[in-house]
Amino acid sequence: MSELTGTRIRTTAVKLGLPHLADALNQYIQRADEAKMGYLEFLDLVLSEELAVKDDRRFRQGLRLSKLPHHKTLDDYDFSFQPELDPRKVKDLASLAFVEEKANVALLGPPGVGKTHIAVALAVAACRAGYSIYFTSLDDMVRNLKTAEAAGRLTSKLGTYLRPAVLVVDEVGYPPLERTEANLVFQVISKRYEKGSIILTSNKTFSEWGQVFGDEVLATAILDRLLHHCEVVPINGNSYRLKNRLQAIERDTDVA
Numbered sequence: 349m350s351e352l353t354g355t356r357i358r359t360t361a362v363k364l365g366l367p368h369l370a371d372a373l374n375q376y377i378q379r380a381d382e383a384k385m386g387y388l389e390f391l392d393l394v395l396s397e398e399l400a401v402k403d404d405r406r407f408r409q410g411l412r413l414s415k416l417p418h419h420k421t422l423d424d425y426d427f428s429f430q431p432e433l434d435p436r437k438v439k440d441l442a443s444l445a446f447v448e449e450k451a452n453v454a455l456l457g458p459p460g461v462g463k464t465h466i467a468v469a470l471a472v473a474a475c476r477a478g479y480s481i482y483f484t485s486l487d488d489m490v491r492n493l494k495t496a497e498a499a500g501r502l503t504s505k506l507g508t509y510l511r512p513a514v515l516v517v518d519e520v521g522y523p524p525l526e527r528t529e530a531n532l533v534f535q536v537i538s539k540r541y542e543k544g545s546i547i548l549t550s551n552k553t554f555s556e557w558g559q560v561f562g563d564e565v566l567a568t569a570i571l572d573r574l575l576h577h578c579e580v581v582p583i584n585g586n587s588y589r590l591k592n593r594l595q596a597i598e599r600d601t602d603v604a
Contacts, residue, residue, distance in 0.1 A: 460587030521552035
């Protein structure tokens, strides 16, 4: 390939929004020469590599905008510490069939058992697969919606929680909500119903949601829409945070 041709290809690649191709052109050509690729094989190589770069860029951008507290995956989760939790059930969720079906996932259990870890891991998997994701605690979502409502921007702010294919709502149950606040939650749940997936974590059983939302009727309406298409995953084991704290104390004691 002549230098002039290479320059022209690089310029065209940049105009097409393919900066990686412009930078890696010589590497592609070298790989093609070494493997004695035909024209179609070379074209397949270039397109596959560019698609992988584009997907990785989109994935990293999606994570950046998602507000996730961390980017842990299921590989980081210690299932052996929660023997009552079936790993197959959680890993089946990671296939993302529930996202395709616009269904929901509810992770229930006491504090510290890894509910948020699993919720985040499923969201990361969804982002990797090309779905838009967003993370919020219930308290933050309610506070933001109340502020927007007071400023006359409720409809616009609702879009933050309605647009993503997967909305993670963390820490449902603390603190309890006033009825006006619960009504804002109902708007999000009802508008997302069969239009997008919700992954939520809660330390309360569903029978306690009347107390959480300050109104039995409103709680029932929320649950009706949430649970119609929902995989419920109870996690009733020990606390990871307590385990880590006890291990730290034991190490400090040994050192002393």
